[in-house]
Amino acid sequence: MEALRIITEEHQNLWRIATTLDMVADEIDGGARVEVPFFTSVFDYIDQFMDRAHHAKEDEFLFRLLRERSPEAGAILDRLQAEHRNGPENLRDLRAKLASTAAGGENNAAFTAALRNYTQGMRSHVRSEEKDAMPLAREVLTAADWAEIDRAFLDNEDPLFGAKARAEFRELFHRIVSLAPESVGLGARSAGELQPGVLAPRGDVLLSVSGLESCYGRIKALKGIDLEVRQGELVALVGANGAGKTTFLRTLSGVQPMSAGRIVFDGEDISKLRSDLRMRRGICQSPEGRQVFGPLSIEDNLRLGAYTQPKSQVEGDLEKIYAMFPILKEKRLLPAGTLSGGQQQMLAIGRALMGRPKMLLLDEPSMGLAPLLVEEVFNVVKTLKGQGMTIFLVEQNAFAALAIADRGYVLETGSVTLTGTGQELIANEQVRAAYLGM
Numbered sequence: 001m002e003a004l005r006i007i008t009e010e011h012q013n014l015w016r017i018a019t020t021l022d023m024v025a026d027e028i029d030g031g032a033r034v035e036v037p038f039f040t041s042v043f044d045y046i047d048q049f050m051d052r053a054h055h056a057k058e059d060e061f062l063f064r065l066l067r068e069r070s071p072e073a074g075a076i077l078d079r080l081q082a083e084h085r086n087g088p089e090n091l092r093d094l095r096a097k098l099a100s101t102a103a104g105g106e107n108n109a110a111f112t113a114a115l116r117n118y119t120q121g122m123r124s125h126v127r128s129e130e131k132d133a134m135p136l137a138r139e140v141l142t143a144a145d146w147a148e149i150d151r152a153f154l155d156n157e158d159p160l161f162g163a164k165a166r167a168e169f170r171e172l173f174h175r176i177v178s179l180a181p182e183s184v185g186l187g188a189r190s191a192g193e194l195q196p197g198v199l200a201p202r203g204d205v206l207l208s209v210s211g212l213e214s215c216y217g218r219i220k221a222l223k224g225i226d227l228e229v230r231q232g233e234l235v236a237l238v239g240a241n242g243a244g245k246t247t248f249l250r251t252l253s254g255v256q257p258m259s260a261g262r263i264v265f266d267g268e269d270i271s272k273l274r275s276d277l278r279m280r281r282g283i284c285q286s287p288e289g290r291q292v293f294g295p296l297s298i299e300d301n302l303r304l305g306a307y308t309q310p311k312s313q314v315e316g317d318l319e320k321i322y323a324m325f326p327i328l329k330e331k332r333l334l335p336a337g338t339l340s341g342g343q344q345q346m347l348a349i350g351r352a353l354m355g356r357p358k359m360l361l362l363d364e365p366s367m368g369l370a371p372l373l374v375e376e377v378f379n380v381v382k383t384l385k386g387q388g389m390t391i392f393l394v395e396q397n398a399f400a401a402l403a404i405a406d407r408g409y410v411l412e413t414g415s416v417t418l419t420g421t422g423q424e425l426i427a428n429e430q431v432r433a434a435y436l437g438m
């Protein structure tokens, strides 16, 4: 049932886009401009991703087999598939409305009404697939059906859906985020590139933590943590607010004292090493709440991240960060405090990258961000992993983190209670009930 996981993830993206369009419609009703490049990027994404790839795949495999297996399926699928068929035309109407609005032929209110009507349709479609079609599929499809469906959804060579197409979808999504108004996106003029890169080989153990304890006064916040991260791995530590995630990260980077245990990094016992020396060894952290230096310029904030590095490489590294996050280049001389939340998160990640990490620590990068940006931050993390970076990601947003993680640990009041691959944990009943709200 891998296909259902993929469809659910895609639904989350579409839902984020619907939410974003509604937010932007509110802003336009409040007097904001209609930004043609932004809407064009959204419509392109929907056209290529939802109408051409996602719906086509559902029709061809999942829905076809569902009709064969269940007499009840017809009633549900007739409506869903009619919506699939009408999708491209609805989108063409919307594009036409956008064009005439931009040319002054129609007022903004007519456009936002059409937009809201469209997002409402999108939501009800997604909801019906999740609440009606997918449960039925789980019930009636056979193992052989699932094998066929999953093969189709996982085919990396598929021109509509394979690895190459997915990289293009990611670029399109990235464009939306860049072109979206600053309140909900990054608000850049150029979209930039997020090169997916090649997967790093999974290697030797890079970090090994054993029996780690840390206290605030007499309160033990970490009660003996054992954990391991391998070279090139993306490992997620998920847990509720107050579980001890930040304390764990701060103990790793050496700004929080440990009262017991051992940390071995890259073959060296660093348990007693000062935090700046750990940074020199390649442990670089993007802290919770971003913590950029508001009065300093964006560029100076980035330079601060490189203070342990030789001067000669700083300019080149700055350019790499700017290529990844064009909005930071555009605003490089402005005080960091003028950036929106999403932009500050990119800056915090960029600053950590300036330290040339061997292991990048991210503390709740999605916290407090608009839905579109949550997806974008995870896109960035995925891209960094694709470039071979070893990443330790701490998140309350368990679903999003585990969806991209190789492995995960669940932390509850200072102890690790579960561990497994990202997919195992997402499928785990306990995790679903406690963290995914399912």
Ligand SMILES: Nc1ncnc2c1ncn2[C@@H]1O[C@H](COP(=O)(O)OP(=O)(O)O)[C@@H](O)[C@H]1O
Residues within 6 Å of the ligand: 216, 221, 239, 240, 241, 242, 243, 244, 245, 246, 247, 248
């Ligand atoms: N500076 C502090 N002083 C005292 N207790 C703290 C401090 N920081 C965190 N704690 C406590 O330690 C526990 C873990 O906190 P934290 O690591 O921030 O959790 P998380 O990042 O998972 O939300 C919580 O019970 C919290 O109240």
Ligand SMILES: [Mg+2]
Residues within 6 Å of the ligand: 245, 246, 247, 288, 364
């Ligand atoms: Mg925290």
